[in-house]
Amino acid sequence: MTVLAMDSPGLWAENLHIKQGGKTILQDVNLRVSPGKVTALVGPSGAGKSTLLRALAGEIKPSSGKLGMGPHQLGEISIGKLAKIRAVLPQDSSLHFPFKALDVVLMGRAPHNAGMERPLDTEIARKAMVFARISHLEDRDFETLSGGERQRVHFARTLAQIWPNSSRVPMYLLLDEPTAHLDMAFAQALMQCAAYLTTSNIGVLGVFHDLNLAAQYADHIVILRDGRVLATGSPSDVFQPELLREAFGWNAIIIQHPTTGRPVVLSAEGDMGDFAPDLSA
Amino acid sequence: MFAKLKIRQIAASSLRNPAYLNGIALVLVALIIVSLGAGAVKISPAQVLGVLLKSIGLGVAEPDLAHSYVLMSIRLPRIAFALLIGSSLAVAGACLQSVYRNPLADPALIGVSSGAAVGVALTLVAGSFFGGTAFARAFFGIWSIPVAGFLGGLAATMIVFRLATRNGRTDVATMLLAGIAINAFCGALIGLMSYLADDAQLRDLTMWTLGSLSGANWTTVLTLTPFVLVGLVVLWRNAHALNVLLLGEAEAFHLGTDVDRLKRRVVITAALMVGAGVGFAGVIGFVGLVVPHILRLVAGAEHRFVLPGSALLGALMLVAADLVARTIAAPAEIPIGVITALLGAPFFIWLLLRNRNKWRL
Numbered sequence: 067m068t069v070l071a072m073d074s075p076g077l078w079a080e081n082l083h084i085k086q087g088g089k090t091i092l093q094d095v096n097l098r099v100s101p102g103k104v105t106a107l108v109g110p111s112g113a114g115k116s117t118l119l120r121a122l123a124g125e126i127k128p129s130s131g132k133l134g135m136g137p138h139q140l141g142e143i144s145i146g147k148l149a150k151i152r153a154v155l156p157q158d159s160s161l162h163f164p165f166k167a168l169d170v171v172l173m174g175r176a177p178h179n180a181g182m183e184r185p186l187d188t189e190i191a192r193k194a195m196v197f198a199r200i201s202h203l204e205d206r207d208f209e210t211l212s213g214g215e216r217q218r219v220h221f222a223r224t225l226a227q228i229w230p231n232s233s234r235v236p237m238y239l240l241l242d243e244p245t246a247h248l249d250m251a252f253a254q255a256l257m258q259c260a261a262y263l264t265t266s267n268i269g270v271l272g273v274f275h276d277l278n279l280a281a282q283y284a285d286h287i288v289i290l291r292d293g294r295v296l297a298t299g300s301p302s303d304v305f306q307p308e309l310l311r312e313a314f315g316w317n318a319i320i321i322q323h324p325t326t327g328r329p330v331v332l333s334a335e336g337d338m339g340d341f342a343p344d345l346s347a
Numbered sequence: 348m349f350a351k352l353k354i355r356q357i358a359a360s361s362l363r364n365p366a367y368l369n370g371i372a373l374v375l376v377a378l379i380i381v382s383l384g385a386g387a388v389k390i391s392p393a394q395v396l397g398v399l400l401k402s403i404g405l406g407v408a409e410p411d412l413a414h415s416y417v418l419m420s421i422r423l424p425r426i427a428f429a430l431l432i433g434s435s436l437a438v439a440g441a442c443l444q445s446v447y448r449n450p451l452a453d454p455a456l457i458g459v460s461s462g463a464a465v466g467v468a469l470t471l472v473a474g475s476f477f478g479g480t481a482f483a484r485a486f487f488g489i490w491s492i493p494v495a496g497f498l499g500g501l502a503a504t505m506i507v508f509r510l511a512t513r514n515g516r517t518d519v520a521t522m523l524l525a526g527i528a529i530n531a532f533c534g535a536l537i538g539l540m541s542y543l544a545d546d547a548q549l550r551d552l553t554m555w556t557l558g559s560l561s562g563a564n565w566t567t568v569l570t571l572t573p574f575v576l577v578g579l580v581v582l583w584r585n586a587h588a589l590n591v592l593l594l595g596e597a598e599a600f601h602l603g604t605d606v607d608r609l610k611r612r613v614v615i616t617a618a619l620m621v622g623a624g625v626g627f628a629g630v631i632g633f634v635g636l637v638v639p640h641i642l643r644l645v646a647g648a649e650h651r652f653v654l655p656g657s658a659l660l661g662a663l664m665l666v667a668a669d670l671v672a673r674t675i676a677a678p679a680e681i682p683i684g685v686i687t688a689l690l691g692a693p694f695f696i697w698l699l700l701r702n703r704n705k706w707r708l
Binding site: 120125153154163170 | 445448449450586587588590591593594595597598600601602603604605643644647648649
């Protein structure tokens with residue numbers, strides 16, 4: 067089934083299959099990340115969410131099917147050109163060398179300045195740090211930061227990489243479980259930033275384990291299971307008890323958020339019930 | 348004129364922490380003058396400057412002829428040799444640490460030193476069975492040992508690199524393990540050659556393994572210079588890409604770096620630079636490991652500081668080690684590799700203990 071035309075806008079996958087080491091990871095996946103929208107990828111562990119994100123980042127070549135950005139296939143766009151319009155925040159990245167936080171954020175400008183930082187780059191890096199609420203960390207040694215602080219520095223680095231310019235060309239921000247190391251306030255703040263970026267023609271794709279974070283911020287949700295797209299649509303379309311049971315094998319209750327009206331997912335299961343083993347034996 | 352100005356601006360804006368770099372450069376210049384004056388014939392700094400100025404046509408007084416000869420024909424080429432080898436070892440070490448994303452990497456890790464040692468051992472010992480040594484002598488003359496070292500080092504590095512590369516992708520962890528395996532294999536070959544060697548060959552081989560700058564003359568300096576200069580320029584041009592590589596290979600790709608090309612370029616350049624130096628001077632350990640570390644501790648890991656800093660501080664360390672090597676037991680000369688290892692190993696252990704929790708592979 068082909069749902070996307072080749073010339074469709076956005077970052078897209080068409081009939082995407084990916085095999086790694088003889089194992090099929092993704093099968094017949096169709097997906098589009100539209101500029102100006104937040105798209106969320108959810109699904110059980112091992113469903114292929116991170117692989118799909120890495121494929122859309124250009125890291126993994128499709129075994130069959132197509133990956134593309136706007137009218138071009140991803141493979142036709144040079145690594146350097148891609149880096150100017152697409153940023154990726156990995157689940158966690160290690161850095162065991164002493165750099166100041168500002169220097170790490172400035173690395174996000176690398177695709178734009180070929181290693182010769184201009185005053186503009188520093189200005190943008192500082193703006194990105196303000197935006198990510200980490201200006202106070204500017205002169206800190208990256209190695210001494212906490213896990214959450216590091217994640218926010220990397221987030222600022224990706225912001226600096228695709229900082230909006232006057233051309234307003236569509237750009238993409240790919241987030242792989244961006245809030246894994248963050249407390250509630252910073253997780254919300256990060257998602258607010260990401261959602262706000264969509265107002266300047268940036269398309270955001272995020273992999274989420276927290277369904278409620280996805281429900282709260284995404285315009286479009288894709289549920290992945292066993293490497294296939296199980297459902298796609300708005301949060302209220304896809305967050306249905308039957309679909310969630312099919313995806314996760316768990317019973318859920320959906321209620322409505324009192325102020326935003328968006329769906330809120332709650333577990334419908336209490337104690338272990340029939341699964342409870344006899345621990346006294 | 349405009350273009351020149353622009354190049355100078357760019358160079359100035361891209362160097363980091365120039366104050367530290369200037370400081371190291373100043374100490375280096377002072378040390379060179381002291382080192383030029385030290386030895387069997389003592390020459391005062393003023394006389395050293397007099398001879399140097401005269402040699403570029405700026406001298407006022409006519410310097411002593413003997414001083415002039417000792418400086419220009421013996422000590423100056425030796426110090427130039429130390430500068431070239433020290434900076435190439437330290438810069439290669441800094442870059443390889445970034446490729447491995449491990450601050451404990453060393454030029455020896457890619458097999459260049461042990462491969463060079465095998466080349467030298469084969470030329471010195473095994474060759475004599477098949478007339479190979481005579482052939483090498485006839486073909487390369489006094490160059491047979493450096494050429495054998497260079498080729499051996501390069502061959503070992505290429506094997507390590509090929510073992511770790513599959514489908515155009517070089518896996519750094521495999522490269523590390525392949526390096527260990529090749530080093531062990533080379534060690535066995537050297538052991539075999541030592542066993543087969545007669546006393547004179549054994550002494551030659553051992554002395555080469557300990558490292559020495561006594562082979563320095565203007566010819567060796569001029570031969571080594573292009574390797575080192577080209578290597579330094581190539582690595583400097585990749586300084587920013589190496590910064591980004593420290594974030595991780597996937598991250599570097601996301602930021603527009605062709606990671607496999609970068610790794611290939613850096614490893615081969617480092618092997619060429621170090622291999623050329625090792626061929627002439629033998630194995631000189633710990634400079635490539637320790638120098639980049641000191642710099643990172645002082646002012647951070649930014650390569651636009653660490654690379655020029657390594658070139659200067661590596662040169663400084665080797666000039667200092669050579670000064671010690673040829674004066675401490677004068678008129679005898681201690682192998683310079685012994686000095687660098689004697690000083691480098693305890694320092695390295697101190698670094699290791701200090702950062703025990705931080706460094707992981």
